[in-house]
Amino acid sequence: MSALKPTLFASTLLAVAAPASAEEVNIYSYRQPELIKPLTDAFTSETGIDVNVVHLKQGLVERLQAEGTRSPADLVFTVDISRLNAVVEADLTQSVESDVLNANVPDLYRDPEGRWFGLTTRARIVYASRDRVAEGEITTYEDLADPKWEGRICTRSGTHAYTVALTSAMLHHHGEEETRAWLEGVKANLAHPPEGNDRAQVKSIWAGECDISLGNTYYMGKMLSNEEQQAWADSVRIVFPEFEDGGTHVNVSGVAMTAHAPNRENALKMMEFLTSPAAQEIYAEANFEYPIAPGSTPAELVASWGEFTVDDVNLMDIAQQRGAALRLTEEVDFDAGN
The missing domain is CATH 3.40.190.10 (Periplasmic binding protein-like II)
Structure with missing residues (x-):
């Protein structure tokens, strides 16, 4: 009823x-x-x-x-x-x-x-170069701030809704001080200033401009359905990172x-x-x-990308962090690149 x-x-x-x-x-x-x-x-x-x-x-x-x-x-x-x-x-x-x-x-x-x-739902995942990133080389979102990725990360704008949501989740798990440090670390590792959409980042991996990027899972399906973009999709594999104290966003x-x-x-x-x-x-x-x-x-293609553990946080809790996430992103001038 x-x-x-x-x-x-x-x-x-x-x-x-x-x-x-x-x-x-x-x-x-x-x-x-x-x-x-x-x-x-x-x-x-x-x-x-x-x-x-x-x-x-x-x-x-x-x-x-x-x-x-x-x-x-x-x-x-x-x-x-x-x-x-x-x-x-x-x-x-x-x-x-x-x-x-x-x-x-x-x-x-x-x-x-x-x-x-x-x-x-869609997962916010890492697209990793099949040729230049080893299996298991990246396992957490926190890893993205590791200096070993200096000059190797591509991503869209830090103020885009998808990126802000991930930063909001980071705030939920780690608080403001650690999230600011994480944003600064990821910014320092960027291959170039953020630009374009999620598919453009995979194209950059295919072109050798970077080795890993952030993106939503469904873009893999969209690229595989596009004759021009199939080569981009074939150049990467999907990695499901987790938060150190949680699951995949x-x-x-x-x-x-x-x-x-x-x-x-x-x-x-x-x-x-x-x-x-x-x-x-x-x-x-x-x-x-x-x-x-x-x-x-899920559809057979989507299931073929692998299994993952969903981050066990109600999304309204993430939404409440949006203002703080956007403020931190702007304070570190994330979109200026390194």
């Missing part, structure tokens, strides 16, 4: 929302259209409820704020815990109570207050119900559908990510 528990802010304003259609659900999404279409099609086929998707590249929070109680959006799809938390902190989501959601989404991957729920793609959702019951049905093992496997396979519902399994 499922029930909704709107926040006080949401319940006050929902009363004046526009009348809801019984046959639709509306989504604002940062995810690419081709990644979520298989899911929306499957949901409509199963329920008869139409799904309307607005795909945004930026400005989701600002759009919801501007629309206020008149917003047609029922659900928000996005990636990265900091982006999910930004919608929560702006009071643009409502709490949802659902036995189905709680059964499908482990505690690590949902907000304790029910304001967002994870759908799939993961981030999440997730869904949240908007504060003024005009189609709340349909939105809940879709959330429960999305978190089902079958739907998560569809979503994860399309994105080269990991499904999180108990009993679900």
Whole structure:
């Protein structure tokens, strides 16, 4: 049995929302259209409820704020815990109570207050040169600051959401003093100032410009699916580092119900559908990510990258460190390089 528990802010304003259609659900999404279409099609086929998707590249929070109680959006799809938390902190989501959601989404991957729920995960890993980095040469995130990697690391901007999330996790495990030292150590080991995306770092390894890089697991799948980039992927192997007192850092793609959702019951049905093992496997396979519902399994290609131990920290605890992580990154002038 499922029930909704709107926040006080949401319940006050929902009363004046526009009348809801019984046959639709509306989504604002940062995810690419081709990644979520298989899911929306499957949901409509199963329920008869139409799904309307607005795909945004930026400005989701600002759009919801501007629309206020008149917003047609029922659900928000996005990636990265900091982006999910930004919608929560702006009071643009409502709490949802659902036995189905709680059964499908482990505690690590949902907000304790029910304001967002994870759908799939990706690990933040090391891409290591097959030719120049020996097996077992790097095993922890702390290793990245070891002087032996001087001039051998490539990474994207330290202020990018993916990098900030990893730094936030470092703060959670080690505190500010050690994290500052770690950032300074990694900066000293950079082959060149941070630039480009995760795939660009692997290209740099392929070109001999560096030996290891940070990246998300799913980029391996994307590179292998691209004729030009297959050679980049073949030049590296995936290494799953761990924190010295934890596991491998993961981030999440997730869904949240908007504060003024005009189609709340349909939105809940879709959330429960999305978190089902079958739907998560569809979503994860399309994105080269990991499904999180108990009993679900990753696609064969993703499983072939190896097993790892997930860092046992609720992602909301990581999100709370974001401000401090960004401040430290800027204070050490990480993006200036060494």
